[in-house]
Amino acid sequence: MSSPDALLVDVATKVESEQSNQMSLTVVTGGTVITGRLAPESVWKERVSEVLTDSDRLGPFSGIFTADRPQDRAERGEPPTHLHFHVARILQGSIGIPETGGMYRVAIEDVSAWTVGDFSYSDH
Numbered sequence: 001m002s003s004p005d006a007l008l009v010d011v012a013t014k015v016e017s018e019q020s021n022q023m024s025l026t027v028v029t030g031g032t033v034i035t036g037r038l039a040p041e042s043v044w045k046e047r048v049s050e051v052l053t054d055s056d057r058l059g060p061f062s063g064i065f066t067a068d069r070p071q072d073r074a075e076r077g078e079p080p081t082h083l084h085f086h087v088a089r090i091l092q093g094s095i096g097i098p099e100t101g102g103m104y105r106v107a108i109e110d111v112s113a114w115t116v117g118d119f120s121y122s123d124h
Contacts, residue, residue: 004109005108008108011116020040023038025083025115027113028111029110029111034090037086037088039086041084043086049065081107083111085103085105089101089102091119
């Protein structure tokens, strides 16, 4: 998209202000369909940091995700620039990858289509 969808920015802003992770969303970005629940940026970064901390090889990267305080951006009145998905899957045909859900960060300006709710998938 040439400019972010204002309605999608409003959805992301509401997720940030309510500190809620209950909003299910499906987006198309770069021809890829991602479906899952949105998380506030600070919650998403904290979870990614925890996962990295538990890794022998990737532990040193964990601090990168906790250094910035995203709530400062909201306090300055700046709108979100990214969607932060957790328990999310990339839909490939009738299969969701990964099966357990993943953590994805998507630039709002790169979303070409979206809908409220997450799509079901089948492993059969």
